[in-house]
Amino acid sequence: MSEQLFIQGPVGKIEVFVDYPQGEVKGFAVVCHPHPLQGGTPQHKVPALLAQILTEEGCIVYRPSFRGSGQSEGIHDEGFGETDDILEVIRQVRMTHVGLPFYAGGFSFGAHVMAKSYHALPDELKPKQLVLFGLPTATVQGLRHYVTPAIKGDILFIHGEADDVTLLSDLIEWAKPQRHILTVLPGANHFFTGYLKHLKIALHRFLVI
Secondary structure (H helix, E strand, O other): OOEEEEEEEOOEEEEEEEEOOOOOOOEEEEEEOOOHHHOOOOOOHHHHHHHHHHHHOOEEEEEEOOOOOOOOOOOOOOOHHHHHHHHHHHHHHHHHOOOOOEEEEEEOHHHHHHHHHHHHOOHHHOOOEEEEEOOOOOEEOOOEEOOOOOOOOOEEEEEEOOOOOOOHHHHHHHHHHHOOOEEEEOOOOOOOOOOHHHHHHHHHHHOOO
8 A cells, every 4th residue: 555645846735655564674766657637646557567666566655646647736748847846855865865776757747757867867866776667769740759868877678569659669779878787578569558567577677676
């Protein structure tokens, strides 16, 4: 059962769901959900799966609702204001967990916001490891063009080979200059339908907590 709390953000309160590990606390994490105007919430199966794995590994996990969704105040701002909000959430929860390692992740629109937040953080405040599912790096059909900053570090990129929302070919073009390693699930769509077991395997192989 998640606990609900509110953090004061740049344009009002930010609703946050918090998941606690059963045993020793070894770290903390912030996980971002998919596009709120497309039905994305912190309870979506992909961020919820990441939160579950992180709590099993000993992390306290914070899953904020983006502005204008759930009980978070403000209006949707296409990833710009949301990045400010997530940076504030990271700043505040970091003060609560001084000395503990920090992890982060996001799915789809949430991956975009987390990538921008990661880019904005100074190196010493960046998460130890970052997980980005279905990262948009170019034009998403019918929605908008995403400009994703170049980022480097210990990052797991997981993408569906048959993703028709955030195209794998776009991710490869974006990743090429940084020489990122990409984890591709053959046949998987944007929402990883039928592939949650495979996501679990990839996450357990990557995370060092």
